[in-house]
Amino acid sequence: MVAHGGAIPPRPFLQELHRRATSFSPRHSPPHTMADASDTSALAAAASAPEEKREKKRSFTVEEKLAVVEAAKTASLRAVARRFNVDRNCVRAWRDKEAQLAELHPNARRLPGAGRRPSTGGAGSALASKRRASALAASGDGAVESNAAAKRPATQKKKPKSVAATALPTAPSLLPPSPPADFLLIGFQGKEGAFSDVAARNAFQELQEAHALSPNEFETVGYSQVSHVVDAVERGEVEFGVLPVENSISGTFHGILDRLVASHLKIVGEVACVQELCLCALPIATIGEIECLLSHPAVLDHCESYVSAMERKNGAIIDRQATWDSAGACQIVKQEGARNVAAIASEQAAAAHGLVVLERGVGDELNSETRYMILGRLDAAPLPLGAAPGTLSTSTRPPATTKSSIVVAVPNEPQALFKVVAAFALRNVMIVKIESRPAATAGSLFAAQTTHCRDYIFYIDYITSQDALAEARLRANLEEFALWVKDLGTYSSSGGGKANVEPPRWKSVCNAIAC
Template sequence: MAISRVIASWGCSYLLQKTDPDAFCYSFPVRLTTETGRVVKWRGRSFMGVCAGPLAKPATPVGDENPPSLPSAPPPVELQRVVDPASGNESRKLLKDLASLPKPLSVTDLSASPSSGSNVRVAYQGVPGAYSEAAALKAYPECEAVPCDQFEAAFKAVELWLVDKAVLPIENSLGGSIHRNYDLLLRHRLHIVGEVQLAVNHCLLGLPGVRMEDLKRVLSHAQALAQCEITLSKLGVIRESVDDTAGAAQFIASNNLKDAAAVASARAAEIYGLNVLAERIQDDPENITRFLILAREPIIPRTDRAFKTSIVFTLEEGPGVLFKALAVFAMRNINLTKIESRPQRKRPLRVVDDSNTGSAKYFDYLFFIDFEASMADSRAQNALGHLQEFATFLRVLGCYPMDTAL
């Protein structure tokens, strides 16, 4: 029965596929380089599907799953501090302090050995002072936060055991969904084990002695600049987009830019020796970012507290098919908290002959859904068993405790 497959698959994998109900496994080589330069080859083995039964061939990848190897990212650009002769000692001290900050991991240097510390190592995208770092510290106050230059590097750092967890943004109350991370959830075999909701407080940061009337340009992430449209329009400054908010603060401090400011967090001002020229400059004071906590293994679902489950699935083309998919939750009184659709990259169009004039072309979509129920709840098990009967692909991305505190 479809329901029994859903229940049995919990312990080993989150992948349910109508065309491949049995289990399968795949192996993957990992090439590690030790500190002495010796190359060690290791082959890992991962089991997907139900815990018992014969092994079958791997299912056909859906959407962005198992893409070809990405090209190596270019080496990060190192910023050099311009020393002001009038304050040479202070500038040299600041440059020394910035050099002591951890260098963000990139996709090209993920062969480094993890530290032997006892603290949980949590990867995030950005540099120290980023909102993602604040989310990681909220989830794990005693953790060792590890910066990464890209979302992809954070995913790979978890897969290669360089860190224990990754905390990455998935949606913002003003900017909407972070689609890049939805795509990466399909490309990588990590599990969602938690979520963090963080209130964002954008500040305008400048070098000591700089006044707001001295500013000619403001640097920050594109979304942060868009969220501060009213304030920046009143200042009449040029807006320059960079990779992340804290990176903008670091760039201003490293280059001693006295005509520029950054939109970033108050913590970034402390780290990079900047002054807070203005606080809460976002247009909407209720600015919340939701982050996902990712790990190599799922957590055991429970029913003694509020849990949320995230899934992704595909459907055949036809009238009322999406209605049927959503009805499996409605008839069991399960609340949906998010619905997101993403075109499949490997098969973006499907041809459907649904008219008298010939065939039509439609986008072929993946549907991401979050619902309020634990996989330990029979309602969730029955709903997914019902959905599997007509879904062409179904994968549970994670079952995890809800974050109800800000």
């Protein structure tokens, strides 16, 4: 049969055309529907991703940043980053800029130093507990939060916990109640109860008894680093700073001495303390359970013989971990809550952080003495240490001793040091200490010279001459041979208020045995 001048196509051919046309129709689903479904879910996840990123990249207040920095002092960067939901690089950057963050804080002038702990008694303790209670009330009760989580649908995602809610309970440790305006603020490095804190309180209590302070009340303020103490004194946040400069066993703390030379401060006083090292732990701990010891590296070195004896007695190796200061080690032990961890610190540090003293006198040398220098601004007057009644009998040094400290840079030539020492010898002036340091540590003072590997400067401590004319001629003679001379201050030296431990005499021991 013929239609329109052509043959009619067979029926199977028409059926095939119809099948192909309907297979590409949009009303029918294509054969690869599962792949398209996965692509659709991926697109949906990608569409929601920017919103989640915007939620994580929130801005942090100064209080929140300081809270993160404070937590990073006692925990690892990874733990702090997970706890506060923040990147580790941000934690590291905020930790390096802690001083700038403290300046930006609205209460920075009233509350200098982020390392100070709140008061543990009296009105300060009540105020701190009241702040913690209000913070917990603002963040919500834990039971209510758990019930809300149980009622939440399974498909609803839980929002990440904000840094503000986590930082609120730790805010009182960063923002302690400010002392009254008539208090004299004294800065030190470490936490409450650190050896520097004890030395500062001993020195200024002596001045307080002699009514030599104006005002006559003082309060110590802790800082996390030595440079922060120096900067606080230079800015006027605190009146004085107390820093260790030398120990009778480990020697000079060169980093602190170098920081003093580079600063615009001077020494206004010196206090020497014989400090007792104590083994501090939780009340439930015993000496036989100790597996880890925390303290300052210098303190751990002073107790090496005692720790080795503990290892032989316990039959196990004790891990030694260094911290920024001994009082901070006590704080870590308290926060960990483990009975096998202990700290070596002062008795005051143990009491301040809720620990007990398991054993006293754990140092290798019972008469280990540390010299602390009291730093003030250039216009500050020397402190009259050694003038308080009732404290002179326990002083380890003569209270009327007046010392001077200078830094001398000499040319690299023969007899240069001999000429400097001869200037003291010809005037019968006693040199207490002389120590060399690389000239690069005082690079800012070499304005016209370029320091080399073998260039040195010399720190000299000497007893100040009672003759003012002889003292002036001594300085003039030093100026003749030296490249430059920097005066670090003339000050009084006082003992630390604790007598030396008298070693046992064999004769008295034999007499006691014979009885």
